[in-house]
Amino acid sequence: MAKYKVSLQYAGTRYAGWQIQKNLTTIQGLLKQAVETVSGERTNVVGAGRTDAGVHALEQVAHFRLEKRILPKHLARALNGVLPWDIRVLKLSEVAEQFHAQRDALRKRYEYRIYNGPVLSPFRYGFVYHCLRKLDVAAMQHACRFFEGVHDFSAFTASSSKVENKKRKIFLSRIKKKGHAVSYLVEAQGFLHHMVRNMVGTLLEVGRGRLSADDIHAIFRSHDRRLAGPTAPPQGLYLVKIWY
Amino acid sequence: MAKYKVSLQYAGTRYAGWQIQKNLTTIQGLLKQAVETVSGERTNVVGAGRTDAGVHALEQVAHFRLEKRILPKHLARALNGVLPWDIRVLKLSEVAEQFHAQRDALRKRYEYRIYNGPVLSPFRYGFVYHCLRKLDVAAMQHACRFFEGVHDFSAFTASSSKVENKKRKIFLSRIKKKGHAVSYLVEAQGFLHHMVRNMVGTLLEVGRGRLSADDIHAIFRSHDRRLAGPTAPPQGLYLVKIWY
Numbered sequence: 447m448a449k450y451k452v453s454l455q456y457a458g459t460r461y462a463g464w465q466i467q468k469n470l471t472t473i474q475g476l477l478k479q480a481v482e483t484v485s486g487e488r489t490n491v492v493g494a495g496r497t498d499a500g501v502h503a504l505e506q507v508a509h510f511r512l513e514k515r516i517l518p519k520h521l522a523r524a525l526n527g528v529l530p531w532d533i534r535v536l537k538l539s540e541v542a543e544q545f546h547a548q549r550d551a552l553r554k555r556y557e558y559r560i561y562n563g564p565v566l567s568p569f570r571y572g573f574v575y576h577c578l579r580k581l582d583v584a585a586m587q588h589a590c591r592f593f594e595g596v597h598d599f600s601a602f603t604a605s606s607s608k609v610e611n612k613k614r615k616i617f618l619s620r621i622k623k624k625g626h627a628v629s630y631l632v633e634a635q636g637f638l639h640h641m642v643r644n645m646v647g648t649l650l651e652v653g654r655g656r657l658s659a660d661d662i663h664a665i666f667r668s669h670d671r672r673l674a675g676p677t678a679p680p681q682g683l684y685l686v687k688i689w690y
Numbered sequence: 691m692a693k694y695k696v697s698l699q700y701a702g703t704r705y706a707g708w709q710i711q712k713n714l715t716t717i718q719g720l721l722k723q724a725v726e727t728v729s730g731e732r733t734n735v736v737g738a739g740r741t742d743a744g745v746h747a748l749e750q751v752a753h754f755r756l757e758k759r760i761l762p763k764h765l766a767r768a769l770n771g772v773l774p775w776d777i778r779v780l781k782l783s784e785v786a787e788q789f790h791a792q793r794d795a796l797r798k799r800y801e802y803r804i805y806n807g808p809v810l811s812p813f814r815y816g817f818v819y820h821c822l823r824k825l826d827v828a829a830m831q832h833a834c835r836f837f838e839g840v841h842d843f844s845a846f847t848a849s850s851s852k853v854e855n856k857k858r859k860i861f862l863s864r865i866k867k868k869g870h871a872v873s874y875l876v877e878a879q880g881f882l883h884h885m886v887r888n889m890v891g892t893l894l895e896v897g898r899g900r901l902s903a904d905d906i907h908a909i910f911r912s913h914d915r916r917l918a919g920p921t922a923p924p925q926g927l928y929l930v931k932i933w934y
């Protein structure tokens with residue numbers, strides 16, 4: 447028996463997200479299939495976190511077990527031979543039986559990429575959110591700092607969310623600008639469903655002048671999903687890195 | 691009557707190249723259609739050069755005439771509204787009646803992008819040539835300088851080429867390396883059909899140790915297409931810039 451930790455990169459465009467769902471093509475589903483094809487065994491794949499349909503990953507982490515031990519570099523190469531071009535194994539290693547990709551994650555970084563210029567390059571299409579209206583990036587930079595620390599994110603998660611404790615601690619929340627490219631970086635141990643995209647949607651409202659930085663506090667206190675901004679489109683979002 | 695110069699960026703993946711061809715979707719064809727839709731007039735579009743099926747452009751230049759004068763910034767915006775996402779108008783201006791996108795070009799730069807690492811990122815797929823075998827980049831850097839100057843490129847053009855004078859002057863021929871990314875830059879006033887891809891195919895043979903830098907001279911002298919390397923795949927090639 448051996449346990450493996452795998453780092454993956456994927457373009458989420460063609461998939462219904464990470465998590466296995468009936469009759470839908472998902473990244474977890476394709477990875478499980480690939481491991482089973484390569485090993486000839488049945489297995490389960492556990493990911494560090496779920497990414498939504500259309501969301502990308504520069505580095506997602508998952509684990510799985512196999513009865514038979516396979517040399518990690520051979521296994522990685524074989525998986526890349528079976529997986530489609532938009533899902534790639536970057537690293538693969540054998541880990542201790544105790545390792546758990548989801549429960550052991552200490553910190554996750556997400557990035558949201560916005561292109562705030564008039565003409566979107568064909569080479570960026572599907573990989574950023576194209577916002578035509580000129581954003582007040584300084585206001586967004588000011589507002590985004592209000593997310594740092596411990597807050598109840600009820601107003602920033604899908605109203606259908608069944609998670610009881612909606613308190614999360616945000617370690618870092620920053621906006622960088624380089625020419626027309628605006629990028630939002632956020633780090634926490636974990637995030638609620640749609641939480642990052644709802645935070646970005648709210649920051650975009652700040653950038654458009656429809657909300658102010660001070661409104662963030664009122665939205666936190668309200669616990670009301672309707673007061674925060676709309677869910678930002680998935681194609682701008684990247685799971686960047688997971689620390690263990 | 692007004693004449694317009696337009697700068698375009700496109701991802702060539704979905705197209706049968708620049709030039710209008712019956713029953714095929716081409717960039718020239720879509721641009722002509724877009725101009726006709728927006729203006730309500732019939733027109734012709736003349737490009738600085740043809741790019742092959744699957745080849746990209748960071749900046750292609752073309753001209754066309756219209757009876758009716760339209761404000762360039764309005765025309766540019768309207769064209770981007772009609773063109774598909776993978777063809778974008780970057781700049782548009784009114785030019786003198788004498789301007790000719792092809793005949794007036796003084797210098798063109800092409801770039802060929804190679805990824806020479808084990809795992810190709812999903813975010814680069816279709817936008818570089820993935821060469822798995824480790825290339826001797828120093829040998830390629832040495833060999834590529836042999837292309838500079840005036841040479842007869844008979845051995846480096848499609849054997850079906852009907853162009854009489856196959857002499858071309860190469861202003862610049864360089865290879866840059868950054869990590870696993872290898873990029874070939876070449877500049878000339880004009881290129882023959884498949885010429886850049888055949889030059890790259892030959893440099894790849896040098897990188898693989900199947901040809902040496904000295905062979906380049908012998909290939910020039912032979913005028914024999916079969917002695918040069920195979921045509922490199924289109925997805926690595928970019929028309930970068932045209933000087934007037």
